[in-house]
Amino acid sequence: MDVALLVKIAARFVHVASAVTLVGGVIVLKCVAPPMTDEMARKWRGIVLWAGLGLVLAGLWNLMTKENPPPGYHMWFGIKFLLALHVLAVSAVAAKQGTPPEKRTRLLGSAMGSGLAVVLISAWLRWMS
Numbered sequence: 001m002d003v004a005l006l007v008k009i010a011a012r013f014v015h016v017a018s019a020v021t022l023v024g025g026v027i028v029l030k031c032v033a034p035p036m037t038d039e040m041a042r043k044w045r046g047i048v049l050w051a052g053l054g055l056v057l058a059g060l061w062n063l064m065t066k067e068n069p070p071p072g073y074h075m076w077f078g079i080k081f082l083l084a085l086h087v088l089a090v091s092a093v094a095a096k097q098g099t100p101p102e103k104r105t106r107l108l109g110s111a112m113g114s115g116l117a118v119v120l121i122s123a124w125l126r127w128m129s
């Protein structure tokens, strides 16, 4: 197996594992474990940081190594990117110390909507190319 293929598989793994961790975490915090306390927020912050880093770095790698993207690919990618930034920003605000618990639940609800939309657009990006 050649090295380029191994790197490609590793980048996909990091990206999808980070996506599962972040969006799965958001869903659990919103639907199963609210209200989010400051102690939970402190632990959640590390997950947002590392999963966010994994998503952005491996995502950029996926984008740069994409072969022959079809017409419309970059438009959908742009929409996905903005929604992904929304998920990251809102998750980070929920992770801040002192954010009121009701506000955290609201923020996580909107991160859940955007996160699932991002997964849907990702499936579309995969399918269209």
Ligand code: HEM
Pocket: 015, 016, 019, 020, 022, 023, 055, 056, 057, 058, 059, 060, 062, 063, 066, 081, 083, 084, 085, 087, 088, 115, 118, 119, 122, 123, 125, 126, 129
């Ligand atoms: C909440 C954040 C994100 C989630 C949940 C997410 C989710 C996913 C998933 C599940 C896939 C795999 C799709 C498949 O193979 O069927 C994927 C692919 C991809 N992601 Fe993300 N992603 C996120 C953020 C990002 C960011 C920030 C970037 C770029 C900087 C990015 C760039 C890409 C690219 C280029 C692909 C390959 C699409 C293709 O197959 O053509 N993603 N993403």
